[in-house]
Amino acid sequence: MLQSTGDRTPHPRSPAPPASPAADSPRPQRDLRLLPKAHLHLHFTGSMRPGTLLELADKYGVHLPEALRTGEPPKLRATDERGWFRFQRLYDIARSCLREPEDIQRLVREAAEEDVRDGSRWLEIQVDPTSYAPRLGGLIPALEIILDAVDRASRDTGLDIRVLVAANRMKHPLEARTLARLAVRYRDQGIVGFGLSNDERRGMARDFDRAFAIAREGGLLAAPHGGELSGPSSVRDCLDDLGAARVGHGVRAAEDPRLLSRLAERQVTCEVCPASNVALGVYEKPSEVPLRTLYDAGVPLALGADDPLLFGSRLAAQYELVREHHGFSDEELAELARQSVRGSAAPREVREELLAAVNAWVALPAGGR
Structure with missing residues (x-):
């Protein structure tokens, strides 16, 4: 059984820095790629390198739209249904290039290599195996191929990797129950959590309550998406209907002070992906x-890259963004890294090791590499 995430207590923070960005300060800064951290919000296909997508598309004769051929992140805006449809279409085209077990192995290995470069010590990669099942021999074979790839990449790179199985809220809730049971069945092979992805404006969270109950009762951490494209009410639904221990995104909670207090009191981690928040409009x-609003309210945060293939930046870049645009000091950035570790499903001994490594980073001389 996984250790409960509901018993975390708030941790003291350093005083807020001046409002001006850290980039305006002459103070030397530590290398954020060396800051040990956990990565809790990374989607499977979205973790692919652009060059890998081009090679796989050529291998299988898949015609990529211009937005995916340039190697640059496409211009996206998903705040209306048409924009979200375009985002989802690009994601689906990229996913169609993953057809063989060796493609899956390559994707996970390369995602792990990128994370290691960015200082990640623990990765929870999110996947809906039903989306890969048609090309990989069915649901169970697809999941086993994914789990095998994760195990190989973990051994090859030294990065601790686990899987969060995510249901699609655009599909029938009965399918989510099937996925939850399957995730519990394979819990001992690297699955640590259960999520709910896709457009949170579609499908009521409460429709998936039974699936999440199955997952929680089976020892999995509940981490549905909410509070990105929809407002604070979608975060409340994640808490009330799905028993969320973490919320994917959750940034719109900043619009409701009472909800902020609730998240802080219960120490529910929000997996904030600032680059994708801007890319999607x-x-x-x-x-x-609203990173500073969430942070100062005591809401635990775990910065994530979401879909680097489509948004163009990986994990360390999220920390750089927070440093540059929100004026977070190195001590505060270290606290964000600690919060990512505390919000993870990592065993206690792994958490303690990572927290000690974060403290060692803070002890480096400023400017030290």
Whole structure:
């Protein structure tokens, strides 16, 4: 049984820095790629390297739209249904290039290599295996191929990797129950959590309550998406209907002070992905992402890259964004890394090791590499 995430207690923070960005300060800064951290919000196909997508598309004769051929992140805006459809279409085309077990192995190995470069010590990669089942021989074979790839990549790179199985809220809730049972069945082979992804404006959270009950009763951490494209009410639904221990995104909780207090009191981690929030049009610019509001309210945060293939930046870049646009000091960035570790499903001994490594990073001389 996984250790409960509901018993975390708030941790003291360093005083807030001046409002001006850290980039305006002459103070030397530590290398954020060396900051040990946990990565809790990374989608499977979205973790692919652009070059890998081009090679696989050529291998299988898949015609990629211009938005995926340039190697640059496409211009996306998903705050209306048409924009979300375009985002989802690009994701589906990229996923169609993953057809053989060796493609899956390559994707996971390369995602792990990128995470290691960015200082990740623990990765929970999120996947809906039903989306890969048609090309990989069925649901169970697809999941086993994914889990085998994760195990191989973990051994090859030294990065601790686990899997969060996510249901699609655009599909029938009965399918989510099937996935939850399957996730519990394979819990001892690297699955640590159960999520709910896709457009949170579609499908009521409560429709998936039974699936999440199955997952929680089976020892899995509940981590549904909420509070990105929809407002604070979707975060409350994640808490009330799905028993969320973490919330994917959750940034819109900043609009409701009472909800902020609730998240802080219960120490529910929000997996904030600032680059994708801006890319999808939830906020117009990085400085508008309410990171400081969430942080100062005591809400635990875990920065994530979401879908680097489509948003163009990986994990360390999220920390750089927070440093540059929100003026977080190195001590505060270290606290964000600690919060990512505390919010993870890592065993206690792994958490303690990672927290000690974060403290060692803070002890480095400023500017030290």
